[in-house]
Amino acid sequence: MPGQRSITEAEKLASAKLGGIPIRREQMAAVANVHRAASAVRQHLENSVLRGSDLTWTAFVVLWVVWVWGESETRHVAEEAGISKGTLTGVARTLESRGLLGRAGHPGDGRLVLLSLTDKGEELMQRVFPAFNEEEAFVTSGLSDDECRTLADLLRRVVLQVEDHGEERRRELLDGAEPAPRRSGRRAKA
Amino acid sequence: MPGQRSITEAEKLASAKLGGIPIRREQMAAVANVHRAASAVRQHLENSVLRGSDLTWTAFVVLWVVWVWGESETRHVAEEAGISKGTLTGVARTLESRGLLGRAGHPGDGRLVLLSLTDKGEELMQRVFPAFNEEEAFVTSGLSDDECRTLADLLRRVVLQVEDHGEERRRELLDGAEPAPRRSGRRAKA
DNA sequence: CGACTTTCGTTCGGTCTCAAATTGTACGGA
């Protein structure tokens, strides 16, 4: 249950650990709180509206994307939902088996797969989304409309920074070195 | 790559879908951006500083918590790291097998397990944390120190709202009904 | 001091997660 106090406290401890190396405190606190807030909100939504419809966060997001954007190619859905396409394959399979999502080949391009909501999926969203939005309002009820706008704007700028300059930054950090493989994940056959 | 435009666009589409039911737009945009930002930041950090040391986000957070707070009981670490205690058991096992984390029984209370960093773990954090904080600064470099403070504050208020009133809210929503079990998860033996 | 209750950490089932390897389709040029 770490609020402001913990973070401030943690800063001091981390500072002491480093013996004088300066810490970017404001930035550290901002980033830490982004994750705290994200997981608190996610937790609340999963355990309130989503639980009753037996949906995980990710499953809901995927359905939501297809709902608002209509029949879509999987890579767009993955991008929009913020998950990898590998993950989407699995999630879509699950949702398909539950009769919420349909899957169809693209008429012109055989490589593409199109996702769309079934009638059952459509009904589900019609029912669940309003409740979901209601809880979004609940979690932000400590903020005014204006503050919500400010919050959204500040976060948007963080997202843009990473999207616009992240890749370049990562290249610079590696500086020529090949980007170390992940520990988990597939290995070369050889 | 959905920035402001996508969200605004999505609002209209969702709005149309609902045929007149009002949407809390600011709240929806704020919540959506919290998650967008969280995953963008996490992605960037995993693929820059953490990757090189073969750490996942969660593994790093766990190490960080033990690092700043010192030898700690597992439930505190889980709480502070924002993961369930079940997850922590697994993560701690992994980190222990890599020689970064130590595990010891509590002398007075046989139920407790204490986690602490090994020397190797200590060295790792000494090296990795400054780089991590550097990237926290990078992702927020579009914001001034003041804006970071504002951002942290707004997010903190969201977290507090959920922590202080979330449980009660969820009870109200269920209104007596037993809280539907998760689809995945252990079942009663019977 | 024995029976209840609480509180630990661990185990377990099912899902999600990533990125690399793989498979399949498309399309340009030789």
Added chain:
DNA sequence: TCCGTACAATTTGAGACCGAACGAAAGTCG
């Protein structure tokens, strides 16, 4: 038409993730 390149989704391997069930230890109270 065959060939290589480009790009799509899927499979795969290792692990993170949650929360209910669980067993052990500790506390409580008669």
